[in-house]
Amino acid sequence: MPLFLAAIYGLIAGIILCLTFGTVFFALIQTSIERGYRSGVQIAMGVVASDAFFIFTAIFGTSFLPQINHFDKWIGAIGIIFLVILAIGNFLKVPTLEPKTHADNRSRRRSNLKYFLKGVALNALNPINFMSWAAIAAYLRTKGRYDLSEMIVFFSMSLVGVGATESALAVYANRLRRLLTIKVIHYINIATGLVFLGVATKLLWEGFLK
Numbered sequence: 001m002p003l004f005l006a007a008i009y010g011l012i013a014g015i016i017l018c019l020t021f022g023t024v025f026f027a028l029i030q031t032s033i034e035r036g037y038r039s040g041v042q043i044a045m046g047v048v049a050s051d052a053f054f055i056f057t058a059i060f061g062t063s064f065l066p067q068i069n070h071f072d073k074w075i076g077a078i079g080i081i082f083l084v085i086l087a088i089g090n091f092l093k094v095p096t097l098e099p100k101t102h103a104d105n106r107s108r109r110r111s112n113l114k115y116f117l118k119g120v121a122l123n124a125l126n127p128i129n130f131m132s133w134a135a136i137a138a139y140l141r142t143k144g145r146y147d148l149s150e151m152i153v154f155f156s157m158s159l160v161g162v163g164a165t166e167s168a169l170a171v172y173a174n175r176l177r178r179l180l181t182i183k184v185i186h187y188i189n190i191a192t193g194l195v196f197l198g199v200a201t202k203l204l205w206e207g208f209l210k
Helices: 003-018 023-035 037-060 071-092 105-124 127-142 148-179 182-209
Strands: none
Touching: 003 148, 023 037, 023 071, 023 105, 023 148, 023 182, 037 105, 037 127, 037 148, 071 182, 127 148
16 A cells, blocks of 8 residues: 555545544534634644544554553543533533633643643543544554554544644634624533533443443
């Protein structure tokens, strides 16, 4: 497989994986509308960082990770709590048409870190994301017969696709703010909160009740 084709396929895969209506998508749109596109881009960068870790693990294995009993259940429980807190925050949030600004560089850096970590957490606490990258890695290794250099090029371009697509979503979502009303933003908050609750319920059912 020529490296050029591996790069093209990787870019396409990254773009496709972004175009799903999950927690990251709704959080990205909501944050960009409320806080401005820069905050949305920070969430996108957090997702890229989280996906990079997933990809590294999928390619090189999990032997370097600590062996913790019921690790998946701990992650699931943390994810459920995190999503429920986000949902409650959305339900109680007072909608506004003006993005919040930060008084100084220090508060801006704290805000950037906050949204970066939010992107990392939302992406990392959804086990489907890791399984998707692991399945792609397994397919490339077996059916595609990719060698290591081709896989590195493929996944590097996949991360470029993820970052570029989600950053573009943040920019265009922010531009929609001029067309929105307080009531519509309130409905967006409620809808996003319901998505968070839905995913938390799914994690609870699959990890603890099923």
